[in-house]
Amino acid sequence: MRYHMPHTRAGRVVGLLGGSFDPAHEGHAHISREALKRFGLDELWWLVSPGNPLKQRGPAPLDERMARAREVMDHPRVKITDFEARAGTRYTAETLKALMRAYPGVRFVWIMGADNLHQFDQWQDWRWIMQHVPIGVLARPGQRIAARHAKAADIYRFARLRGRQAQALAWGEAPRWCFVNVPMVDVSSTAIRARGGWRHV
Template identity: 60%
Template sequence: MRAGLPFAQPGTRVGLLGGSFDPAHRGHVHITEAALRRFGLDRIWWLVSPGNPLKPHGPAPLRQRIEAARRIMHHPRVEVTGIEAALGTRMTRDTIAALQRLYPGVRFVWLMGADNLVQFDHWDRWQDIAARVPIGVIARPGWRMPARFSRAARMLWRARLPEAQAGQLAQARPPAWAMINLPLNSLSSSAIRADGRKEPT
């Protein structure tokens, strides 16, 4: 296995939660712990990205964001990584394709907030992402209905699993997706940055 990459055996159900995590906060922890339970995952890897091409302002240095994320995310089945930097990928589709080559037999699930589903059709090669891995969507406050009626959701409506079957998502053949509704913490990284506060650990 390439240096800097986590270990996973074939058959392991691994959720991938990508983002700038600038900074990581308890809202990220809450959705991660919920995704582990509700989607029936064995592990979740946080993919702290070198940069987000959809965001106009660059994030804090990668090492700084990873270290801060590791201080707040304390769970034995969650690993904070800089996988995209290690692989040299920037786009989600390329990262997933590389991981599938490196980890044959691992059942990857891409995780995203419902707000990201609303803009998913603007992602680079988004339909290829949906064809490669099941997608677990976590509904955040104010985004349930916009996500449900987004362009990507409408185009993938036949592939949607009922929420009651979300625990089988990792075994589903893509395209497949499920959305879970949670009373989530509305805290956001942008709000923390705007307020000039550090999220308490």
């Protein structure tokens, strides 16, 4: 089963939350609602990846992860998509370039956790991402110190918006990023798999 490409229009602000979602859980849903609110997004897309190139063991089948994501995230402004599988992209930079070609005039914002910011400089073409797409970083209270020591945060310190400017994140030229603290739900895909709460076919 394949899902339709999301429909949107030029001028809309669309947040992008990428990952394997293996499985999707309430933590993903929670940060999605927070991102919509904090960063002034018109909508948010979950980019359910075919697989993580950094992991040796593949995730559960894409169709199963897509179905689970739709069960977990029932929100009128959140869309679940297999865009990466359709576009044939493996890395975030490739996916962003393909999205920009497919949706001219849409303002995309990349959403990620502080843990990803800490190792962001290991991502392929991470500087291209930073230079072309605003980034919204969500973190548990207390993670600010670790994020402050991230290489990407240090190099692009000049492009950081203060938390009170978060609503304006999409309305300016990259590089620009914003770090906000949000209460987090203590659940992870790894823990769910470890306790046998997710069937891997």
